[in-house]
Amino acid sequence: xxxxxxxxxxVVDEAPNSVALPDPFPLYRGGVLRGGRIAxxxxxxxxxxxNNAILLFTGLSPSAHAAATPENPSPGWWQxxxxxxxxxxxxxxxxxxxxxxxxxxxxxxxxxxxxxxxxRYRLDFPEVAVEDIARCGYETARxxxxxxxxxxxxxxxxxxxxxxxxALFPHGARRLISISGSGAASPFAIALRSVQRExxxxxxxxxxxxxxPEHPPRNGMRLARKLGTITYRSATEWRQRFGREPLxxxxxxASPFAPRFAVxxxxxxxxxxxxxxxxxxxxxxxxxxMDRFDLAEHGGxxxxxLAGSQAERVLVxxxxxxxxxxxxxxxxxxxxxxxxxxxxQFTRMPSLEGHDAFLVDIPRFDAxxxxxxx
Amino acid sequence: xxxxxxxxxxVVDEAPNSVALPDPFPLYRGGVLRGGRIAxxxxxxxxxxxNNAILLFTGLSPSAHAAATPENPSPGWWQxxxxxxxxxxxxxxxxxxxxxxxxxxxxxxxxxxxxxxxxRYRLDFPEVAVEDIARCGYETARxxxxxxxxxxxxxxxxxxxxxxxxALFPHGARRLISISGSGAASPFAIALRSVQRExxxxxxxxxxxxxxPEHPPRNGMRLARKLGTITYRSATEWRQRFGREPLxxxxxxASPFAPRFAVxxxxxxxxxxxxxxxxxxxxxxxxxxMDRFDLAEHGGxxxxxLAGSQAERVLVxxxxxxxxxxxxxxxxxxxxxxxxxxxxQFTRMPSLEGHDAFLVDIPRFDAxxxxxxx
Numbered sequence: 166x167x168x169x170x171x172x173x174x175x176v177v178d179e180a181p182n183s184v185a186l187p188d189p190f191p192l193y194r195g196g197v198l199r200g201g202r203i204a205x206x207x208x209x210x211x212x213x214x215x216n217n218a219i220l221l222f223t224g225l226s227p228s229a230h231a232a233a234t235p236e237n238p239s240p241g242w243w244q245x246x247x248x249x250x251x252x253x254x255x256x257x258x259x260x261x262x263x264x265x266x267x268x269x270x271x272x273x274x275x276x277x278x279x280x281x282x283x284x285r286y287r288l289d290f291p292e293v294a295v296e297d298i299a300r301c302g303y304e305t306a307r308x309x310x311x312x313x314x315x316x317x318x319x320x321x322x323x324x325x326x327x328x329x330x331x332a333l334f335p336h337g338a339r340r341l342i343s344i345s346g347s348g349a350a351s352p353f354a355i356a357l358r359s360v361q362r363e364x365x366x367x368x369x370x371x372x373x374x375x376x377x378p379e380h381p382p383r384n385g386m387r388l389a390r391k392l393g394t395i396t397y398r399s400a401t402e403w404r405q406r407f408g409r410e411p412l413x414x415x416x417x418x419a420s421p422f423a424p425r426f427a428v429x430x431x432x433x434x435x436x437x438x439x440x441x442x443x444x445x446x447x448x449x450x451x452x453x454x455m456d457r458f459d460l461a462e463h464g465g466x467x468x469x470x471l472a473g474s475q476a477e478r479v480l481v482x483x484x485x486x487x488x489x490x491x492x493x494x495x496x497x498x499x500x501x502x503x504x505x506x507x508x509x510q511f512t513r514m515p516s517l518e519g520h521d522a523f524l525v526d527i528p529r530f531d532a533x534x535x536x537x538x539x
Numbered sequence: 540x541x542x543x544x545x546x547x548x549x550v551v552d553e554a555p556n557s558v559a560l561p562d563p564f565p566l567y568r569g570g571v572l573r574g575g576r577i578a579x580x581x582x583x584x585x586x587x588x589x590n591n592a593i594l595l596f597t598g599l600s601p602s603a604h605a606a607a608t609p610e611n612p613s614p615g616w617w618q619x620x621x622x623x624x625x626x627x628x629x630x631x632x633x634x635x636x637x638x639x640x641x642x643x644x645x646x647x648x649x650x651x652x653x654x655x656x657x658x659r660y661r662l663d664f665p666e667v668a669v670e671d672i673a674r675c676g677y678e679t680a681r682x683x684x685x686x687x688x689x690x691x692x693x694x695x696x697x698x699x700x701x702x703x704x705x706a707l708f709p710h711g712a713r714r715l716i717s718i719s720g721s722g723a724a725s726p727f728a729i730a731l732r733s734v735q736r737e738x739x740x741x742x743x744x745x746x747x748x749x750x751x752p753e754h755p756p757r758n759g760m761r762l763a764r765k766l767g768t769i770t771y772r773s774a775t776e777w778r779q780r781f782g783r784e785p786l787x788x789x790x791x792x793a794s795p796f797a798p799r800f801a802v803x804x805x806x807x808x809x810x811x812x813x814x815x816x817x818x819x820x821x822x823x824x825x826x827x828x829m830d831r832f833d834l835a836e837h838g839g840x841x842x843x844x845l846a847g848s849q850a851e852r853v854l855v856x857x858x859x860x861x862x863x864x865x866x867x868x869x870x871x872x873x874x875x876x877x878x879x880x881x882x883x884q885f886t887r888m889p890s891l892e893g894h895d896a897f898l899v900d901i902p903r904f905d906a907x908x909x910x911x912x913x
Contacts, residue, residue: 288795292795349783350783351774351777351778352774352777352778352780352781352782352783352800352801352802353769353773353774353777353778353802355783355800355802355803356765356768356769356777356802356803356806357769359765359798359800359802359803359806360762360765360766360769360806362796363761363762363765364738364762366794366796367758367761367762369743384741387737387741388734388737388738388741388762391730391733391734391737392734392766394730395727395730395731395734399727400725400726400727400862400865403725403726403727403730404725404726404727406726407726408726409723409724409726409729409833420740421662421666421827422736422740422823422827424733425830425831426726426729426733426830427726428726428727428729428730428733429729429730429733432730432733432734449796453795453796456799456800457799459783488774488862491774
């Protein structure tokens with residue numbers, strides 16, 4: 166990537182580590198990327214046989230900072246899962262987390278600089294597919310000298326990336342863990358993401374994608390994130406957590422329709438945090454990728470897509486309260502792996518935290534992943 | 540109401556019939572309305588004893604036009620339920636449907652003309668509560684000479700209004716039917732409506748509520764309605780109805796993030812229809828009323844609120860696939876009626892159409908209501 170100007174640091178953080186993608190890099194739905202890079206972070210040591218590597222894909226919005234590192238000691242998004250003696254045991258494994266292509270945390274994407282022009286790509290960035298995320302993850306591992314992953318895993322969007330990985334690289338991993346992912350977005354999830362994208366697209370500050378980095382379409386991003394936050398949790402959890410508690414303080418009561426309930430304050434905090442760190446065009450790109458992904462494009466059915474998989478074992482996890490990617494979608498993925506002849510374990514989590522349970526219900530996820538990796 | 544200018548006909552249709560509210564009319568959360576009116580439509584004939592009247596409350600967005608009338612032969616929003624020999628049998632009952640106070644179809648609300656100024660009320664309209672809707676319905680019946688309703692019924696917001704009616708007017712009705720309503724909004728429903736309101740409030744065209752009638756905050760209203768539409772149905776119904784069908788035609792594919800799936804075309808049609816007929820300020824008022832309603836405000840608990848009810852029989856209906864007002868909320872209402880000593884029937888509908896099932900799954904709702912009224 167080219168040099169990063171100060172004003173852009175908000176959304177394009179140069180990750181401590183990155184690798185060059187093959188150049189040119191053709192994308193799954195057409196278009197070619199030149200000079201592409203993928204940012205990653207890692208924990209633990211690659212052994213001499215190079216067969217102890219775990220490749221971790223993220224959801225839509227996180228960076229590769231899944232856990233603290235010497236360079237960045239702030240807690241990562243899966244801090245309680247990755248470390249010595251934790252479920253993803255860094256005293257045993259070399260753990261590699263990649264920032265998805267199309268995202269804005271060091272990997273090439275709409276917010277990064279096009280080396281050919283010295284300007285941000287914006288909408289000139291080629292369309293990104295879930296398959297591209299899978300391939301860029303694999304290319305990152307290969308650039309680090311790893312031809313076969315011990316484990317490829319991911320949750321949410323990352324759970325779908327794992328399925329794409331299995332279809333594209335049947336020999337690429339010994340074991341797979343797909344959490345709260347889907348083989349193809351349902352019309353309900355598509356509808357929700359369509360509204361989120363429209364909120365950004367119709368914000369006058371989007372400017373057809375050409376907003377100034379310091380003046381992004383805040384209102385659209387706020388709405389998109391608030392709606393996302395609603396779909397990431399569950400009504401049952403919120404009933405217990407917020408009930409009808411009023412919002413503390415009167416600061417927000419200035420206007421007649423200002424937030425009044427505690428749950429609205431929670432949405433507000435989530436939205437403001439997101440606006441500060443995420444790039445709107447990147448959001449649009451990855452949101453569209455999630456809608457368009459269909460594992461059945463690879464051979465006509467999920468089963469055909471996975472037919473060649475040489476994975477030895479697969480763990481698929483679904484959460485009963487997941488509204489966005491309901492558990493029957495993970496069941497369908499598990500069934501397809503099984504029909505493809507892979508030893509498959511399907512775990513139904515009774516967590517109340519919905520789609521986000523993997524981030525919150527650590528005791529259950531710790532136990533399931535620890536047992537599978539043991 | 541004052542004379543209606545041409546440009547305003549879009550949102551303030553003078554209903555064929557309306558009654559004057561008591562003047563002054565104090566509202567539940569403060570403020571007083573002067574010269575208020577409630578629009579209604581009716582079907583069937585009031586008998587000499589005036590004891591065959593059904594009062595029907597609507598959801599958030601419909602008008603009083605629940606079925607065709609000689610004055611307006613276009614189909615109403617519950618056309619298949621109201622008529623001679625239909626479930627709500629107009630050869631037996633005098634059926635009265637009111638446009639909620641705060642709405643924009645002939646009743647006083649933010650979009651109607653303040654007689655004191657000759658201008659639209661806009662945000663000067665006093666805050667509207669679910670209790671006010673109940674009371675205005677009852678005042679309408681009384682203005683027509685009906686002191687006791689045979690049946691008071693409603694669905695969605697109307698289902699909550701029925702509960703408020705029971706608390707406020709324990710002697711007001713012989714029978715009650717509350718469909719897909721709630722005694723108090725859950726934090727999940729509050730969150731969804733909060734995002735809908737924010738979409739309107741942050742649309743620059745909202746103009747602090749002072750938009751020109753011919754230039755409403757279209758983008759915000761579109762987003763609010765699309766999100767509403769998602770919450771009114773169910774993921775299961777949409778999987779069967781839309782799957783991952785592409786959107787027919789290429790008209791909308793002009794931009795890279797334009798709708799691509801059939802489900803997005805459906806949302807688009809719903810949004811455009813809504814923007815044409817509904818007033819944004821009215822939407823904000825009624826949306827807030829739904830959030831703030833809590834039946835337990837009347838005495839400390841649902842049970843206390845309903846303790847004085849002299850209703851002879853109550854039917855509460857919930858739909859198993861309802862995402863917005865989940866069925867445990869109707870179960871709680873039914874339980875409270877029962878504890879208050881009212882003969883209560885609770886019907887669980889296995890319909891797939893979610894919150895909107897009462898509009899769509901006519902066979903089931905016809906049978907349940909027909910049996911209860913028989």
